[in-house]
Every structure is written in C-alpha cells, then in structure tokens.
Amino acid sequence: MNCKKIQELLITDYLDGELDQVLCNRIQQHISGCIHCRQFEERIVPFHGIRHIEPPTRVWENICEKITTEQMLPQGNWFEYLLERLREFLLIHRQPVFATVTVFTIMVIALMSIQGQIKTDTGGIVVEDFGLWIDEENGAIGTAIEEYFL
C-alpha cells in the first residue's frame, strides 16, 4: 500500500475501528517507517466537548397535544366531521352565537339604512340604492309600503 491509500484508511476505517487486525498491523508497520504518514496521523484529532443536550419538556407536551388532537379527528369524512364540530359548538354556545348574530344583523340593517338615504329632488322624490325605484313617468314610488315611509 502506498502513502495515499494508508492516509485514506487512517482517516476512515482505521480511525473508526472498521479494519481487521491484519490490516491494522500493516498500517502500523507502515506508519512506524514513514514520517509523512506519522505526521498525517498526528493531525487527526478526535473531537472533544461534544455533549448531549436534553430536549425541553415542552417538546413532548407539544407532541402529546398534537397526538390528542389527531386522535379526536375522524379517519374518514372531513366534511361530516366539521359539521359535527359546528353543531356541537352551536349547542354549547347558542346564546352568545344568537346574540352575536342579532347584533351583527342590526348593524348591517343600520348601515344599509344610512347608505340608502333618501334625497329629495325638484318636485319629486329620488330614492337611491337598495332596489328602491321611482316610476318617473307617474312620479310614484315602487310599493305602497315605500310610499308610506317615504
């Protein structure tokens, strides 16, 4: 074996204990008579200061939480699962949900009535937005209810 092959083995199999005893002896014989390979071997310094760090406890807590969530999930139809969760949610929180929907509806109606305000024009009534219309030819408003309010 030449020096190149010896140095390849020194930095790999020899260092890692992957060689049989016969080959180890041959390498050691070569090193004892070869200054270059001996110097090369001296340059190979094993690692120090490599310590294992324990993972923080929150890692397992997060994994546990994910597994628990997954176990609650159905294996089959996602749509049915979502409907079921929604139904459960509505049953548990029906009062706050009803209150929220009511408030939201009132707000939408109020907003619409502000935007749909009535503007008076010369001699007639002009109604803007929200589907209200004026029969310009007759000067009448669309429905009797609208006429009453306007």
Added chain:
Amino acid sequence: MGEISSEILTRASNGDIKSFEQVYHEFSDFVYNISIKITSNSHDAEEVTQDTFMKIYRKLKTFGFCSSFKTWVYGIAVNTAINYQRSSIKKESQQVDFETIALTLKCNTATAEDNIIEQEDSAQLDSLLKELKPEHRVCLILREIEGLSYSEIVGILFIPVNTVRSRLKRAREALMAGREAINNEL
C-alpha cells in the same frame, strides 16, 4: 438505546399515548441532538424533533419489525432534519442562536478549567460543522457523535458503504483544515 419491545410498539401504534411516551423518551435525546447539529439552532431542532415524532407516530403501523426500530427512527430523524435545514436555508440566512449557546454553556463538567476547554471545543466544532456540506455533516455526526458503525449509517441513509467512507474522509479533511486554520490564527 433502542430497547423498545414489540409489545410497546404495537400498543403505541394503536394510539396508546403512554407507550408512545416510552418511545419518545428512548429516542428523543438522539433526535434532538442530531437536529441541533444539523440545523445549528435549538428552536429549529425542537420543530424537527416534534415533526420526527409525529411522523413516527403516524407511520408506526407501517413498521413491519423487519428492520431495526432504532435504524428506522434514526432514518426518519436524519431525513426530517436535512429537509428542514434545506428549506430553512432557502428562507433565511443563518442567525446567531443564543438559546443554543446558553444551553451549551449550562452543561456541567468536572472543573471550571475543563468546562472552558470543552466549551471552546464545542463552539469550535459547531462553527466548523456549519461549514460542511449537509450530507458530509450528517455522516460525521452519526459516526463521531452517535458512534454508529458504517453498516448502521448505510442502513439509515440508504447509501453505499463506500459513499459513507468518502463522505467521512471529506468531512474530516475539511475539519482538519479548518482547525489548523483556526490554530494558525491564534
């Protein structure tokens, strides 16, 4: 490590969380530490550890007991960490991770002098490891830090033994050159 009975694995694969906790405690140390070495960041290592164990949990039913469970877990951990590292490299350049440094400094050693030397070695090793290609780094970590044999590394990375050999050679040559460059500067 790796002394998990097939009974525990079967129970864990059926969703028994206590059994899976045993699997976690058996392998979390390896998974977390190899993740830190590959990602160079404790926060990313936590993410990788969580992802790895979720993959293990989901795939447990497919583990056929034909191969070593340890090798199977190691393979998932290494691949998850490498993929995470590749995607995070694309996202952002590496930042100084103070938490990792703090954790390293917290580790107890026999004497103050030893502590300083080991911290210096550890910090130097970390900085040198970052310079290696990920595939070279992984081989070196599995061999030097985890103490795995060439055949075990072959089983984890699914590469020929000569590739393991050549990656170790290149990684060590690069580390030797890096160390010498640092020592010459001092």
